[in-house]
Amino acid sequence: MTLPASIPHIGALAAGARNAITDVAGVTVGHCTLADGDLQTGVTVVRPHAGDPFRDRVPAAAVVLNGFGKSTGLVQLQELGLIDTPIALTNTFSVPAVAMAQIRQCITTNPRTGRGIDTVNPLVLECNDGYLNDIQRMAITEQHYLQALASAGEAVEQGSVGAGRGMSSFGLKGGIGTASRRVPARQGREHTLGVLVQANFGKLPQLVLAGDPIGARLAAQQADTTADGPEKGSIIMLIATDAPLDARQLRRLALRAGAGLARTGSVFGHGSGDIAVAFSTAYTVPQDPLRPMPALAMLHDALLDDLFQAAADSTEQAIIHALWHATSVTGRAGHRRRALLSE
Amino acid sequence: MTLPASIPHIGALAAGARNAITDVAGVTVGHCTLADGDLQTGVTVVRPHAGDPFRDRVPAAAVVLNGFGKSTGLVQLQELGLIDTPIALTNTFSVPAVAMAQIRQCITTNPRTGRGIDTVNPLVLECNDGYLNDIQRMAITEQHYLQALASAGEAVEQGSVGAGRGMSSFGLKGGIGTASRRVPARQGREHTLGVLVQANFGKLPQLVLAGDPIGARLAAQQADTTADGPEKGSIIMLIATDAPLDARQLRRLALRAGAGLARTGSVFGHGSGDIAVAFSTAYTVPQDPLRPMPALAMLHDALLDDLFQAAADSTEQAIIHALWHATSVTGRAGHRRRALLSE
Amino acid sequence: MTLPASIPHIGALAAGARNAITDVAGVTVGHCTLADGDLQTGVTVVRPHAGDPFRDRVPAAAVVLNGFGKSTGLVQLQELGLIDTPIALTNTFSVPAVAMAQIRQCITTNPRTGRGIDTVNPLVLECNDGYLNDIQRMAITEQHYLQALASAGEAVEQGSVGAGRGMSSFGLKGGIGTASRRVPARQGREHTLGVLVQANFGKLPQLVLAGDPIGARLAAQQADTTADGPEKGSIIMLIATDAPLDARQLRRLALRAGAGLARTGSVFGHGSGDIAVAFSTAYTVPQDPLRPMPALAMLHDALLDDLFQAAADSTEQAIIHALWHATSVTGRAGHRRRALLSE
């Protein structure tokens, strides 16, 4: 099998300077990675802006393409159209530990949380890295979340890092990927959209790389395939944009991550928790109702098509990046996932 | 103010033998209560049947009337239409601890959970008891969940117990309430429906007790009312029935809890997480796809009206029971909620 | 049975000057009534503002409490969060005729509709008046819609008029009712909320009038009751407000109509299409994306509770008005519904 010499570029829109979710101004990403024998897991944090997300909340929406997943925080996100914590990614059984860490961290910065003022809504999304990682040990602690948070910056490490450390995708090594697209001005100004994925889905024969059904060829070469079992993976897709959109529009945008996902070969498998969350950095909503609400014009829905294209293209690109940057990992019970580039 | 001499009976349908959710055969309820100074909280567990819910899952659905809530587990419940753990109730900031306990408990009984077979989906619903309880201390531990689970039986203690220990409702002491109704046979056989609520919602002037707007009278008597602030409560409503219903029908049933809730004066306040979960005990779905699926006829939708009535009436009745059985509690910072019967 | 001497006032909020949906500035209502033997039906139109709703669209949302209904237009309303026609009410089998009329009317005022520019989205909601009206004759024509539209004004006739002509509610004569509430300023300015209902739901024993279970008493008096059959009615609830809300918030508001509905005795019966649509007149969104989008601050969600209360109270009040103002009607096959006031 021959891979392309360099990473294919998806679509006609140009990427941002980093080709990363951090091309959306203010967004930062941090990782904490555990890589020690049977423990191959971690935490990844996306901060929507540099301030306190509990006090200044970003508008957001979520779409559950397939709900075989244990993410927490989506009920309130969907009702209020807001995110009030950093967004955390981790493994399935570590969701409670990270949620607890988010609560404690919010109490630290907002001591009246849950006393005089509202409780905080932990937002933790997950995939099951149980093939490479012994999730039964529930190894993630509050400290790992805080380390990931403290390390957040504009440079985004990809592949087998953070919450992506133990992830598998298409029978290969999956993990964290990111990408971005610049959306030309139609009315008003240019916008940027970025995506970060935690890729842990798909069976090898399904894999389509930038239109090339490479997975079928790879699967044909393998005598002993692990691709026979049912898919038990998932993918979390986070979309950031600086376009002024409200929660209804962000829901529309989040759904388009599914188009990018489908192009890589996914059919949103039964056992896969396929969830997209989109947020805008164009404005914030104050926790305190006595502070003034933002007054700005949203984008007209008829101008959303380029953002839809950017969301789909960035998602496909981010998945490719996750595979391309992944390094091979051996973990629990000697299980091993080879990186795409090692094939 | 004069309360009625005895608890009013809501509606024309007869109650079951216990007037409790445990009138649905197989359902049991357990509590673990913490009552120690600033800690006034707990855990309540509803077991859908005596077996292992991970291996034999009950069909279920959820309706979010108002999503200002931090419950976990609803995403997968809504996708698969199944519950695979006991249902746990607790306070807002203890959701992660109880979710962790559910994961560990499932691993104990199903050692391959998250290794060879699927991960388990913790199902923890919550209300904010922060007025009486210091939720920032996150006092609930795995042991409290296990104690509640171990204590599950057919007799249901109501009022200021378990997850209801620190709850407030209509500016009075809220907590756990339960009720049931028998649904006469139209086609086929009689059915039973039971409801258990964790009542922590409402402002005093709104309270309507079995049609009587008692809250307005009580509020008028009080010089110093706590009813001025915004509502920050919630209510969780669990519906069990032995009628054979699929997930779509159970979603319809769960929504009718909202009718009973509205009759007590609620308008599903902004800050209230008002969530209903309905499940059927008429059949189970195996975790293992190699085991046979149940083959039984569902109830025709045209025969659902009596169950809808039973769901609304039982919910209203269960809320009244929560208020009626509650005892006054003094907790965090000397905050006190008086019981309805003490007024 | 003794009715109260005058119409009870629901809740603590004051009504607007007309106690009608037209208290929301700019909203008008028109009727066209057919009352001729077996034909007892009509059309009611609510205009959100005096302009062309296709060019200047009002933000809106819909909630389907129970979807046994044949309304048209909700798919696009929910996606775009906008209404682009007057809102029409009629009987079940006349939805297509009225939809056709709306399309033709839009073509008249916007000749490029469906040619150079977007198609129009007819919005027609319905209840089944088949007990009093021979719906099989599909008697409503384009002219009836245009007459209702042309007659729209601020004075709202209630009871057995327009789309309410043939409607039944609680085994009594139902029809059109309206009410409004003024919401005091918390932050910023006072707002008005109005509701118009097409009431065609409920069985007599369920009827609760302002907290009084009058229906059970009435049913006990009747030897020959029509209340035995399953409920086949419906209710459409339209909410208007001048508060600046986006589509997500309007969806939250629409749901609260269900609380008002429940207080009258409804449990959202299986055979009832219970649908609420809420819209805001605070701003419009242009059809033409080249025109500027509105830039104004939405209300903070934490300030929604009074509007929620107003939506519930106005809905209950509007249903009472529909019953109170209804006149007895004899229609198809000699079927007769007596007015509440004639009991």
Next chain:
Amino acid sequence: MTLPASIPHIGALAAGARNAITDVAGVTVGHCTLADGDLQTGVTVVRPHAGDPFRDRVPAAAVVLNGFGKSTGLVQLQELGLIDTPIALTNTFSVPAVAMAQIRQCITTNPRTGRGIDTVNPLVLECNDGYLNDIQRMAITEQHYLQALASAGEAVEQGSVGAGRGMSSFGLKGGIGTASRRVPARQGREHTLGVLVQANFGKLPQLVLAGDPIGARLAAQQADTTADGPEKGSIIMLIATDAPLDARQLRRLALRAGAGLARTGSVFGHGSGDIAVAFSTAYTVPQDPLRPMPALAMLHDALLDDLFQAAADSTEQAIIHALWHATSVTGRAGHRRRALLSE
């Protein structure tokens, strides 16, 4: 540009005997085509079984990927999980005429419809063929629907026929396409899944044909492209299967049509009504609640992946068929869409 010599086969699953939705036993398809100058439109009808769908209803679900559409009937379909008419496709402004025809046709076969028994729920889905067809003339009548219904059979004409007559896709001639896949037995028996699409979506540069981005090449060759305007198309995707699935499972299945759609280049454009309806022929639900309900085991959800794959593959294949079989059409105002094969 070079097209492949024959129609590419999508995916690894084998097609049914006809490679059509009618490979699902009992399903038939009929067309009525209007092709006369400015009128280039029609009706297509899918019958789920040979009997009366009002008396014997098929379980069904719908997914709205993008709700810029005027389909009617989805509210009740989603509530009850049933279809009670043949499924009709037509142009946007002819939805009311076809709905009226469905009502009348049901009254003919069930004279008590809307009198003694329930009303019927017309199910009409649409795309906007306004580029080639003068939709303002609303040319479709009841007779056209009845002709399409009468012509229903197992052989399915594809391309510029029936409701597909005036449709455009990717700036080329679109229309009706169909395909099927056989799903091997995992537990129990083999199943068949078929899809029929009304393809009217996409801009030329987006078109991907079986993985080949042919649209970008075609667009580059065209000096005068019509691809610059915003997408105003839509796609309706109907999925039939003989696998025993309930409404919840059928909703999951319907969503997978979106994966097939995305592979052809769609990002579910803002102006596109992208709607999927899935139904099962494995059993029916009686209109009359006195008749027995079906008692059969549904497929375990863990066995759905092959059906998901079949839904995605059949949808992509059906879209290719629509393009491949389309013939060039000149219509309203001399507008012309060239067939893919003519390029």
